[in-house]
Every structure is written in C-alpha cells, then in structure tokens.
Amino acid sequence: xxxxxxxxxxxxxxxxxxxxxxxxxxxxxxxxxxxxxxxxxxxxxxxxxxxxxxxxxxxxxxxxxxxxxxxxxxxxxxxxxxxxxxxxxxxxxxxxxxxxxxxxxxxxxxxxxxxxxxxxxxxxxxxxxxxxxxxxxxxxxxxxxxxxxxxxxxxxxxxxxxxxxxxxxxxxxxxxxxxxxxxxxxxxxxxxxxxxxxxxxxxxxxxxxxxxxxxxxxxxxxxxx
Amino acid sequence: xxxxxxxxxxxxxxxxxxxxxxxxxxxxxxxxxxxxxxxxxxxxxxxxxxxxxxxxxxxxxxxxxxxxxxxxxxxxxxxxxxxxxxxxxxxxxxxxxxxxxxxxxxxxxxxxxxxxxxxxxxxxxxxxxxxxxxxxxxxxxxxxxxxxxxxxxxxxxxxxxxxxxxxxxxxxxxxxxxxxxxxxxxxxxxxxxxxxxxxxxxxxxxxxxxxxxxxxxxxxxxxxx
DNA sequence: TCAAAAGTGTTAAGACTACACCCATGT
DNA sequence: ACATGGGTGTAGTCTTAACACTTTTGA
Numbered sequence: 208x209x210x211x212x213x214x215x216x217x218x219x220x221x222x223x224x225x226x227x228x229x230x231x232x233x234x235x236x237x238x239x240x241x242x243x244x245x246x247x248x249x250x251x252x253x254x255x256x257x258x259x260x261x262x263x264x265x266x267x268x269x270x271x272x273x274x275x276x277x278x279x280x281x282x283x284x285x286x287x288x289x290x291x292x293x294x295x296x297x298x299x300x301x302x303x304x305x306x307x308x309x310x311x312x313x314x315x316x317x318x319x320x321x322x323x324x325x326x327x328x329x330x331x332x333x334x335x336x337x338x339x340x341x342x343x344x345x346x347x348x349x350x351x352x353x354x355x356x357x358x359x360x361x362x363x364x365x366x367x368x369x370x371x372x373x374x375x376x377x378x379x380x381x382x383x384x385x386x387x388x389x390x391x392x393x394x395x396x397x398x399x400x401x402x403x404x405x406x407x408x409x410x411x412x413x414x415x416x417x418x419x420x421x422x423x424x425x426x427x428x429x430x431x432x
Numbered sequence: 433x434x435x436x437x438x439x440x441x442x443x444x445x446x447x448x449x450x451x452x453x454x455x456x457x458x459x460x461x462x463x464x465x466x467x468x469x470x471x472x473x474x475x476x477x478x479x480x481x482x483x484x485x486x487x488x489x490x491x492x493x494x495x496x497x498x499x500x501x502x503x504x505x506x507x508x509x510x511x512x513x514x515x516x517x518x519x520x521x522x523x524x525x526x527x528x529x530x531x532x533x534x535x536x537x538x539x540x541x542x543x544x545x546x547x548x549x550x551x552x553x554x555x556x557x558x559x560x561x562x563x564x565x566x567x568x569x570x571x572x573x574x575x576x577x578x579x580x581x582x583x584x585x586x587x588x589x590x591x592x593x594x595x596x597x598x599x600x601x602x603x604x605x606x607x608x609x610x611x612x613x614x615x616x617x618x619x620x621x622x623x624x625x626x627x628x629x630x631x632x633x634x635x636x637x638x639x640x641x642x643x644x645x646x647x648x649x650x651x652x653x654x655x656x657x
Numbered sequence: 658t659c660a661a662a663a664g665t666g667t668t669a670a671g672a673c674t675a676c677a678c679c680c681a682t683g684t
Numbered sequence: 685a686c687a688t689g690g691g692t693g694t695a696g697t698c699t700t701a702a703c704a705c706t707t708t709t710g711a
Contacts, residue, residue, distance in 0.1 A: 593690085594690085594691090595689075595690070611690090611691085611692095612691090612692070612693080615691085615692090633689085634688070634689075635686095635687065635688055635689085636687080636688040636689040636690065637688085637689065637690045637691075638690080639689080639690055639691085640690085640691090
C-alpha cells in the first residue's frame with residue numbers, strides 16, 4: 208500500500224522527555240535505537256503520529272509502547288521543525304515532557320528499542336538527532352514551572368512526607384530551602400492533606416504522610432499567584 | 433509531479449495569531465478565505481510548511497505573504513493536532529503568536545486571501561477550523577506573559593511615552609494601574625531609556641519619549657524576577 | 658544516652674499598595 | 685485663566701526571608 212500526494216509531506220513524530228528523581232538525581236528516560244538512523248545510539252522515546260490519532264494520543268502511546276510507562280503527567284513542550292534534523296526525510300517533531308514518581312516503575316524496552324534506561328540529566332550519553340536540545344528545553348521548562356506551580360508534586364507517589372517533597376525540590380532546582388518556610392509555603396497552597404498514616408524510616412521520629420487533595424483522577428497542577 | 437510514501441503523511445501548517453492594540457482595543461488580524469474549505473469565512477493567516485523550510489520560517493513567510501507584515505515579535509504558541517480539525521485531510525498546525533506596534537501597518541491581502549482586517553478580540557466573526565480555540569490560547573499566553581516579562585513593550589513603536597505603555601497594559605489586562613507605581617515598576621526593569629525627545633499632543637504638558645535599551649536588532653524580552 | 662530526622666513561631670527586612678498635588682502646554 | 689494630561693514621593697501594609705530548639709524513634 209502506498210500514499211500519493213500532489214506536493215511533498217513531512218513526517219510528524221512525537222518525542223517524550225520523561226523525568227524522574229532517583230538517588231538524589233534528576234533523570235531522563237532514554238531508549239537505545241534498534242534501527243537506522245543512529246542505530247545503537249540513545250534517544251528519546253517517541254515515534255510517528257498515526258494518521259487517525261491525535262498528537263497527544265501518539266505521545267501517550269509511544270511512551271507506553273517503548274517504555275511501559277503510563278498514567279503520568281504529560282504536557283506539550285515545543286515543536287522542533289528545522290529541515291535536516293532527521294537524515295532520512297523531513298521530520299517535524301512535537302516534543303512533550305512528562306513526570307513520573309520515583310517508585311513503581313517497571314521498565315521494559317519495546318519493539319523499536321534495544322534497551323531503555325534512566326540517565327542522570329548531567330550525565331547523558333551522546334544522543335541521536337537533536338534530542339540533546341530537546342532535553343535542555345524540557346529541563347528549562349521543568350525548573351521554571353516548578354517555581355510557580357505545584358508541578359513538582361507530580362513526582363511524588365500516592366503518599367509522601369513533607370521532607371521528601373522538599374528534597375525533590377532541592378534536587379531539581381539545585382538550591383537548598385529553609386525547612387519551616389518550605390512547609391509553610393507548601394501547606395498554604397491547600398493542595399495536599401494528611402492521610403493519617405506515618406512513615407517510619409530509621410532511628411528517628413516518624414513522619415506524617417500526605418496525599419494530593421481532590422481525589423479526582425486528573426493530574427492537574429495549580430498555578431500559583 | 434506527485435509524491436508517494438509507504439504510509440500516510442499528515443500535512444503541517446502554521447497559523448499566526450497576530451495582535452495589535454488600536455482604538456483602545458486588543459485586535460487580531462484575520463484573513464478572509466478565498467478557497468475551500470470554509471470559503472468566505474474569516475481565519476488566521478497561515479499555510480503549509482514547505483518541505484525545505486523550517487516551521488519558524490514558514491510562519492514568518494506566511495505572515496508576510498498574506499498580510500504584508502514583517503519584522504515582528506514572533507513566538508511559537510502550541511501545536512494543534514487533533515484528527516478532523518481540517519475537513520480535507522489530516523492537518524497538524526503549529527500555531528504562533530505575534531505582536532506588532534499599533535502604527536505603520538500597511539495591510540494588504542495576499543493571494544490566498546480575499547481580504548485582511550483587524551478584529552477586536554471580543555468581537556470576532558465566526559471562524560474557520562479550530563481558530564477560535566487557537567486565539568483563546570494565544571490570548572491566555574499573552575496576558576499571562578505580560579505579567580512577568582517585558583513582552584508588552586513589543587507593542588510599542590520606536591519611541592513612546594510612559595503613558596502610552598500604561599494605556600496599553602490597561603487595555604490588554606482590562607484593569608487600571610496606579611500611574612506612579614506603574615512608572616516605578618517599568619523604569620526599575622532597566623529596559624528603556626529616554627531619547628531626549630518630547631511628544632507634544634494637545635493642550636497639556638509634553639511627554640518624554642523613551643526607547644528600548646540595547647539597540648540590538650533582536651526583539652528579546654526580559655523575564656522578570 | 659546518643660544520633661538522626663521530624664516538627665514547630667517569631668522577628669526583621671523588603672516589596673507592594675494606596676494616595677494627592679504641582680507642572681507645562683494650547684486654546 | 686482654565687482645561688488637559690505629564691510628572692513626582694511617602695507612609696502603611698503585606699509578603700518574604702532568616703533563624704534554633706524540642707520531639708520521637710532505633711540502635
């Protein structure tokens with residue numbers, strides 16, 4: 208089967224920059240390419256938009272197919288459309304960024320990938336295409352948006368302690384915060400609540416566990432101010 | 433000439449939401465469609481991305497071809513990729529938004545347009561495709577970004593008075609500001625400077641004229657805080 | 658009893674808001 | 685001389701930032 212047009216059409220793909228925080232490091236999921244071009248090189252998960260699916264659906268589908276990850280916060284990032292960014296043909300890529308908790312991930316490489324692995328954001332291998340630039344843009348957006356929204360909570364598992372949240376913010380932004388001020392700030396947003404449970408972890412006082420308020424299944428973030 | 437592919441390809445277009453402020457109203461430039469689909473309906477300027485031009489270049493080119501406008505602030509907005517948004521074929525559109533001064537515009541309809549005209553943002557005609565939604569998203573971004581950046585200055589001509597800037601901000605945001613506080617804020621950003629010239633306009637004291645600092649030709653905006 | 662992280666208020670500094678009068682010009 | 689928009693400073697309020705000790709647990 209082939210498809211014919213009166214003028215040349217580009218291909219459209221999605222690429223997904225999915226972040227997590229693990230071992231006190233911000234990490235990005237990469238897959239190792241199985242086929243040409245850039246065979247064997249690491250790249251962002253992603254793939255071609257099907258003719259009857261929305262671009263958003265494509266991002267969700269590719270993420271699940273290539274990495275097994277689903278039910279994550281996902282947001283459109285930017286569209287990269289310079290000619291020559293793919294050596295095969297003209298490809299325009301709609302990039303997304305996603306956040307997932309540091310726990311409960313079962314990674315599995317999909318059919319188009321030889322392997323899938325988390326890489327520290329400051330310790331990336333050489334990447335295929337212009338994926339280095341896409342990751343830089345995603346990181347900028349992530350750090351900027353964590354300043355003025357509750358986006359950071361999308362990294363947390365179902366139940367979490369306040370110290371865990373603070374830790375996460377310090378890792379992503381790279382700067383320390385005052386414990387009392389951070390707690391005041393987070394609680395004043397009125398987006399989390401105590402679960403009643405405690406987390407005991409070692410030779411010290413147990414910590415209260417919190418959850419996101421609004422047990423709506425939507426993963427909405429709140430813009431502050 | 434025809435082009436054949438092994439699997440179906442979408443078309444990719446750009447659509448540009450270009451704003452100006454005129455007669456104390458935020459306005460958007462629309463063109464009237466000459467051909468099918470939606471013949472005769474008003475729509476955003478835009479068109480198909482050529483196989484050898486970048487998506488950004490396409491936006492600039494289409495804007496100039498269809499409206500004669502060039503040298504404006506232009507920023508990528510969002511990519512709209514739902515199937516069915518164009519009745520002819522699958523079309524994915526990369527939307528841009530642009531800002532232009534209220535002066536010195538010579539509008540001319542291009543070859544694909546029967547007419548081009550500025551419409552008040554709250555007084556739009558029925559639009560083709562999903563362009564209504566694109567305009568809403570552009571307006572959100574514009575008002576949000578004017579709060580925390582010097583984006584609003586992109587509406588100003590080469591020389592302008594402080595009152596003109598204040599007026600503009602009040603029109604776009606819909607809320608009044610204190611004159612002294614506004615001036616203190618604007619001057620504290622350190623992005624404009626006096627030209628030494630005055631603007632005389634009617635039976636009152638003439639106003640100092642200002643210009644953007646950094647006579648670099650780039651139209652950069654400054655993010656505040 | 659010691660080490661380690663959890664939890665908790667107050668004060669000072671800085672940022673923002675509200676507010677009113679004189680100035681220069683054209684008619 | 686009067687009407688019109690241009691130009692300017694201060695005081696009060698609110699927000700943000702700095703800072704240290706007690707509590708609970710496991711070893």
